[in-house]
Amino acid sequence: MGTDVADESQVQELVASAEREYGAIDLFCSNAGIGVGGGVEVLDAEWTRIWEINLMAHVYAARAVLPGMLERGEGYLLNTASAAGLLTQIGSAPYAVTKHAAVALAEWLSITHGDQGIKVSVLCPQAVRTAMTAGSENGGVAGVDGMMEPEELAECVVQGLAEERFLILPHATVEQYMQRKAGDYERWLKGMRRLNANFGSSTGLPR
Numbered sequence: 001m002g003t004d005v006a007d008e009s010q011v012q013e014l015v016a017s018a019e020r021e022y023g024a025i026d027l028f029c030s031n032a033g034i035g036v037g038g039g040v041e042v043l044d045a046e047w048t049r050i051w052e053i054n055l056m057a058h059v060y061a062a063r064a065v066l067p068g069m070l071e072r073g074e075g076y077l078l079n080t081a082s083a084a085g086l087l088t089q090i091g092s093a094p095y096a097v098t099k100h101a102a103v104a105l106a107e108w109l110s111i112t113h114g115d116q117g118i119k120v121s122v123l124c125p126q127a128v129r130t131a132m133t134a135g136s137e138n139g140g141v142a143g144v145d146g147m148m149e150p151e152e153l154a155e156c157v158v159q160g161l162a163e164e165r166f167l168i169l170p171h172a173t174v175e176q177y178m179q180r181k182a183g184d185y186e187r188w189l190k191g192m193r194r195l196n197a198n199f200g201s202s203t204g205l206p207r
């Protein structure tokens with residue numbers, strides 16, 4: 001069912017229609033996302049668009065399915081963020097910021113509703129071979145740690161859901177990078193500046 005996830009009424013309709021046809025929703029996968037390259041100069045209209053898709057779509061999804069899930073005392077939200085939501089996105093402030101927001105929302109949902117039977121997982125991959133990263137494997141920052149195939153990522157997601165793990169990290173290196181960031185922020189920033197000097201103009205995201 002074609003749905004613009006940035007439009008809350010369409011998300012509500014999607015959920016209502018799925019429930020009418022198939023019954024209660026056990027697992028809602030909120031996966032849509034876009035990339036916008038650039039920094040603070042990016043126009044407000046583009047900031048708003050990426051905010052609505054990369055963050056508000058997760059809010060709309062949760063708003064639509066949570067009441068029923070809370071009533072039943074069970075339900076699962078799988079929100080796709082990105083490693084950019086834990087680390088950063090070289091060359092794209094809007095992507096880094098909105099993916100951090102998506103991670104923050106997932107954490108909040110898990111903390112607030114975890115004891116009411118609501119499971120939450122947040123998917124934070126690095127580069128995966130999809131339309132989003134097309135053409136960036138050689139030379140783009142998205143390709144520095146290699147490109148994962150979608151099938152391999154899907155396996156990690158299925159396993160992460162089976163284990164009901166909050167943080168699903170298909171790329172093991174991301175956990176190390178998170179630890180380095182938390183362990184020594186200043187050093188992490190210096191390292192990221194070096195990466196930015198090499199790749200700053202090549203985000204790996206479509207413009």
Ligand SMILES: NC(=O)c1ccc[n+]([C@@H]2O[C@H](COP(=O)([O-])OP(=O)(O)OC[C@H]3O[C@@H](n4cnc5c(N)ncnc54)[C@H](O)[C@@H]3O)[C@@H](O)[C@H]2O)c1
Binds near residue numbers: 082127
């Ligand atoms: N490919 C990667 O390397 C990578 C890495 C980390 C995170 N992600 C995230 O994974 C998710 C999936 O991306 P992908 O790599 O498959 O990219 P993709 O561009 O192939 O797919 C994104 C999908 O989102 C849909 N979409 C965009 N705006 C929408 C809207 N308003 N309403 C409904 N659908 C909309 C697009 O139609 C497309 O099908 C995104 O959230 C992305 O940010 C991707």
